[in-house]
Amino acid sequence: NAGVTQTPKFQVLKTGQSMTLQCAQDMNHNSMYWYRQDPGMGLRLIYYSASEGTTDKGEVPNGYNVSRLNKREFSLRLESAAPSQTSVYFCASVPATGDKNIQYFGAGTRLSVL
């Protein structure tokens, strides 16, 4: 059981380049989330998807787009990367049954924008 898988683990971009961060979960969870974590800032929610076909903005959505491709996959796209988007990005998912409050995180993507 892989849980939540994020790819890539590391990425370096130049300002203005675009890229998509991939996230997939194999736990049949309904809700999925994208966070960024910066030193001294804690985890901040970028976007989330309560179920397949729905997405909502979080605290810091500017500069990002998301796609809930299917129940398993939730991708985060940077259309024109900026140095301010240098961060560690975490994807998380939440089960539909049982304790709906526990978030399961992927290992993260470390992104540097030069």
Next chain:
Amino acid sequence: RKEVEQDPGPFNVPEGATVAFNCTYSNSASQSFFWYRQDCRKEPKLLMSVYSSGNEDGRFTAQLNRASQYISLLIRDSKLSDSATYLCVVGPYSTLTFGKGTMLLVSP
């Protein structure tokens, strides 16, 4: 006012010590409370949920004070492996709010 506030630490304690962290939250309508643990450069993982009556899991005890809007985490008999950052997290689940974390360093 920040939604979830924690002392960033670090808390430096020797093995075997007891250490306590507090966290305050601003939204009185919050319903769900957790402590997550994050090791250096790793993803956060749930340590324990916090229930109104308080709860214990081995060496870890969590307490909730709704009137004063704070939660606490007590770690007894600290181990070297307890060294990590402890994140206070407050719900509802659709938009969990994470504190910035308290760093704990346990030394031999």
